[in-house]
Amino acid sequence: MDIANRLTETLDRINLAAQRGGRDPSEIQLVAVSKTHPPEAVQEAFEAGQRIFGESRVQELLAKAPSLSSAIRWHFIGHLQANKIRKMLPLCELIHGVDSSDLARDIDRIAGELGLFPRILLEVNVSGEGTKFGFKPDALREQIDELLALPRVQVEGLMAIPAPVADPEDVRPAFRLLRELRDEISSTTGTPLPVLSMGMSGDYEIAIEEGATLVRVGTAIFGHRPRLKPEA
Template sequence: QKNKVRQALPLFEMIHSVDSLTLAQDINRIAEEEGLFPRVLLEVNVTGEGSKFGFAPDDLHEQMEALLALPRLSIEGLMCIPPLTVESEDSRKFFVEVRELRDSLEKKFRMKLPQLSMGMTQDFPIGIEEGATLVRVGTAIFGERRARKGDL
């Protein structure tokens, strides 16, 4: 959320959801103003759905030079959120796609992207099998979220 960048930057070790070049540029500008060097993950839209956030894989290849030119950002890797499925195994193809995208970006741009944030409570074992270095398991720890009034 672009409107929260200034407040979030000093609070977090890493931003896991940089989903556009515009957001990356905003983070870079604010980081320069604040004297920070944030670590970030680039969010990949693995489904191609317009309702999902993130870089389309082809767009990421095209925009990577512009992203790498942002001097304040340390791009550490990629993050994805596959569609919710009944079977956790169904997430595997999306995790494979993101791992292969990471590998191709590393080769093309001669860089290291050591972090892959793939997998949530329902599918994190599959994410780990496919190379995840970070998983998000909040539901397993804290339980299901309660619906807010505006969500009903």
């Protein structure tokens, strides 16, 4: 199938997963993960109706965005290096993976210099793996008041990338943990945190059943991507 057909199939599966979870499909937004794919692929998805696209490398985003429609809404979904914040902030409407208080403070400081109020999600290490980025749940509980008090960044919710598993059902507890942590923090702080970014090509339907409001789908729409060297 071409990109337009795969996009339609993905949206149909999102709607069915929402119905299974007793949810309104309009509560869920699709982020089409376009990293490593050429502008022509993004354009094809855009012409098919997709508007939100996710990139994980600032250099690639800077090269890609100028050749595409200004109506595209870019999300930054990768690990953000502090030295790339200034270039990324004017382009992206939402930053998914803010994984430390230091990074949040850097974003806040630079946003003040640029006159911006960036929307961010806090990345949680739901699998407990030492190699994973993100706040451990207890650390987030301890630091959340400081993060919410930052004057520029707007914390809108949580994000997670669970460890890969063979059976998508096995990742359900991790998605449930993120939702319950969000609910707990929202209750204790009195701050609405409406956004849950969780679920990718292999497990986004499970994520929706567990409360995802943003799903990040790349391979199911664009096909497999080449491996790239780490960004400098």
